[in-house]
Amino acid sequence: MAATELVSALLLFLLICSSDISSGEKTRRPRQPCKRLVLYFHDILYNGKNAQNATSAIVASPAWGDKTTLAVPNRFGDVVVFDDPITVDNNFRSAPVGRAQGFYLYDKKEILTAWFGFSFVFNSTRLKGAINFAGADDIMKNTRDLSVVGGTGDFFMTRGIATLMTDAFEDDRYFRLRVDVKLYECY
Amino acid sequence: MAATELVSALLLFLLICSSDISSGEKTRRPRQPCKRLVLYFHDILYNGKNAQNATSAIVASPAWGDKTTLAVPNRFGDVVVFDDPITVDNNFRSAPVGRAQGFYLYDKKEILTAWFGFSFVFNSTRLKGAINFAGADDIMKNTRDLSVVGGTGDFFMTRGIATLMTDAFEDDRYFRLRVDVKLYECY
Amino acid sequence: MAATELVSALLLFLLICSSDISSGEKTRRPRQPCKRLVLYFHDILYNGKNAQNATSAIVASPAWGDKTTLAVPNRFGDVVVFDDPITVDNNFRSAPVGRAQGFYLYDKKEILTAWFGFSFVFNSTRLKGAINFAGADDIMKNTRDLSVVGGTGDFFMTRGIATLMTDAFEDDRYFRLRVDVKLYECY
Numbered sequence: 001m002a003a004t005e006l007v008s009a010l011l012l013f014l015l016i017c018s019s020d021i022s023s024g025e026k027t028r029r030p031r032q033p034c035k036r037l038v039l040y041f042h043d044i045l046y047n048g049k050n051a052q053n054a055t056s057a058i059v060a061s062p063a064w065g066d067k068t069t070l071a072v073p074n075r076f077g078d079v080v081v082f083d084d085p086i087t088v089d090n091n092f093r094s095a096p097v098g099r100a101q102g103f104y105l106y107d108k109k110e111i112l113t114a115w116f117g118f119s120f121v122f123n124s125t126r127l128k129g130a131i132n133f134a135g136a137d138d139i140m141k142n143t144r145d146l147s148v149v150g151g152t153g154d155f156f157m158t159r160g161i162a163t164l165m166t167d168a169f170e171d172d173r174y175f176r177l178r179v180d181v182k183l184y185e186c187y
Numbered sequence: 188m189a190a191t192e193l194v195s196a197l198l199l200f201l202l203i204c205s206s207d208i209s210s211g212e213k214t215r216r217p218r219q220p221c222k223r224l225v226l227y228f229h230d231i232l233y234n235g236k237n238a239q240n241a242t243s244a245i246v247a248s249p250a251w252g253d254k255t256t257l258a259v260p261n262r263f264g265d266v267v268v269f270d271d272p273i274t275v276d277n278n279f280r281s282a283p284v285g286r287a288q289g290f291y292l293y294d295k296k297e298i299l300t301a302w303f304g305f306s307f308v309f310n311s312t313r314l315k316g317a318i319n320f321a322g323a324d325d326i327m328k329n330t331r332d333l334s335v336v337g338g339t340g341d342f343f344m345t346r347g348i349a350t351l352m353t354d355a356f357e358d359d360r361y362f363r364l365r366v367d368v369k370l371y372e373c374y
Numbered sequence: 375m376a377a378t379e380l381v382s383a384l385l386l387f388l389l390i391c392s393s394d395i396s397s398g399e400k401t402r403r404p405r406q407p408c409k410r411l412v413l414y415f416h417d418i419l420y421n422g423k424n425a426q427n428a429t430s431a432i433v434a435s436p437a438w439g440d441k442t443t444l445a446v447p448n449r450f451g452d453v454v455v456f457d458d459p460i461t462v463d464n465n466f467r468s469a470p471v472g473r474a475q476g477f478y479l480y481d482k483k484e485i486l487t488a489w490f491g492f493s494f495v496f497n498s499t500r501l502k503g504a505i506n507f508a509g510a511d512d513i514m515k516n517t518r519d520l521s522v523v524g525g526t527g528d529f530f531m532t533r534g535i536a537t538l539m540t541d542a543f544e545d546d547r548y549f550r551l552r553v554d555v556k557l558y559e560c561y
Contacts, residue, residue: 048250059264059292060247060434060453063422063441067250077433077455079247079477081264083295101294101323102302103266105433107475108457115476117304117491119323132322132334134523135506136475136493147506147524149321150334152348157334157371161526184531184561187371235437246451246479247434254437266434268451270482288481288510289489290453304491306510319509319521336508337521339535344558374558 033160034186039120040167041084041100042092042176045070050173056082060105070172075106086120090167090176098122104137112139116146120181122154129153131181133162148183159185220347221373226307227354228271228287229279229363232257237360243269247292257359262293273307277354277363285309291324299326303333307368309341316340318368320349335370346372407534408560413494414541415458415474416466416550419444424547430456434479444546448487449480460494464541464550472496478511486513490520494555496528503527505555507536522557533559 046054048068058067062077071078081103085096102118114137119130130153135146143163151158160183168176233241235255245254249264258265268290272283289305301324306317317340322333330350338345347370355363420428422442432441436451445452455477459470476492488511493504504527509520517537525532534557542550 046250057249057264059249059252059266062431062433062455063420065433076457077431079266079433079453079455081249081266081292081294083263083300099295101300103292103294105455105477107455107477108473113457113475115491115493117302117321119302121323121325123325130323130332132336134321134336134491134508135526136495136504138495138497145504145526147526149336149506149508149523150346152322152332152334157346157348159524159531161531233437244436244451246436246439246453266453268436268453268479268481270450270487286482288487290479290481304489304508306489308510308512310512317510317519319523321508321523336523337533339509339519339521344533344535 033182033184035158035160035181035183037181039086039088039097039179039181040090040176041086041120041179042174043082043084044174045080045172047173055084056080059103071106073109074112076109077106079103079105082118090178092176097124097127102133113137114139120179127154129155131155131158135162137164139166148181151183155183157185157187158183220369220371222345222347222370224368226273226275226284226366226368227277227363228273228307228366229361230269230271231361232267232359234360242271243267246290258293260296261299263296264293266290266292269305277365279363284311284314289320294323300324301326307366314341316342318342318345322349324351326353335368338370342370344372344374345370407556407558409532409534409557411555413460413462413471413553413555414464414550415460415494415553416548417456417458418548419454419546421547429458430454433477445480447483448485450483451480453477453479456492464552466550471498471501476507487511488513494553501528503529505529505532509536511538513540522555525557529557531559531561532557 044053044055046057058078059081060079061071065071084100086098086100087094099121101121104114104116106114116137117134119132121130132150133146134149138144143165146162148160163180165178167178231240231242233244245265246268247266248258252258271287273285273287274281286308288308291301291303293301304321306319308317319337320333321336325331330352333349335347350367352365354365418427418429420431432452433455434453435445439445458474460472460474461468473495475495478488478490480488490511491508493506495504506524507520508523512518517539520536522534537554539552541552
């Protein structure tokens, strides 16, 4: 097994190296974002009793799961739709500046990991438009990166990286994510 | 509450302003699309009785929903998979020029909003390839923008904005969207 | 019908042609990828009995489906969450170099087609980060292209095309995809 792993790792290493084509015009590394914003969003999962407060709900689950309890083990297969308030600080009671809308799903049996497809939607006098995100969330890591795959309105055609941190995680029912949005392509 | 809102708005405003880094090389604003196409797609939702005509079906719903009726309130939590005909005009009976394939989900309890992940798939002698879309659809607005996050074939590596208009909306069972696809990166 | 089709085709043709705006600065066609890697991933679907081996599970299905059997016809409406091993060759027993994580859904009644949203997640000493994919998979074709919509870590901000080939397809329970990842934007 160790030998197989070594061979695989070696093959991958060679494959990556050999594939790096030094092409000046297509390889570019921006040093700093052209725009950056740090925001928080708050997710309260529906558990069968909190319809008033809940901002998200399980809408799909594996054969062994249901829609008011997170699946065991590690929530694997649960799909959650959300409409979460976005705030500028970590206080759930701060006035929201927008909504985080879309879905996440838990996709690993052994540990907690998720996959996100969602948008930050802004609709105030100061800020209009949306930032669209997609990517894997390796929840157990301190920080992890998603892709900003596009934007509209004030974020027209943007791309970048969103660094997530779990700022709070309580009782299977509430979590708060800190999102450091670093945009490297601005129009 | 008003004070909290003001503070939040102010903080957000400062945050956005301070994050705008004037970097000539990364900030670019194209004036017009390099390619543009206006198309329509038609969605007939499965309701338990229209298997022949339906082009989409509810595949996931919240605890209080089911798969042949849209959830109350505002369809929140319903996930729909679709394979909808694309036409060049707003006539459902026009010959399709491609298929809109993917999913949408309804993600707000208070009003109708959706999140889309889908593709326009073309496979004719004149047009081959796909345009891939992602983003939030604020349905109650007259127009709203999604991101074109990529493309293949004749739309190799493209990016842009798709402006949606609800062209028809009938009986919870049929809607027609006008999609104005504006591509700002063409290869 | 033939006349309608002809008119639609003609309209689409004109529409595409007229929309091509010759803008030197925005039209660019890279000749070869700046990075390329060919990898395989392996999907074993949960069928009610293989909880140990399964790497994926049906989590949503249409009204006529269930979560341990693929829906008829053509799996339309089934949504599958997966955490599949990635290998550098087509041997399922090779040591994985990463995980393919996310979801696919089957979206056509007449033939097998799917829509994918997922990531290749790498976390070894040699390779860190993720490649994020989205797009339509026209399964019955020999090869088909998805979009690489972004990347993180070693694949920071990348974009490109992923060409899929079905390398094995067995018993409704196992498939193996060969993924030729061609990155045209590298940072």
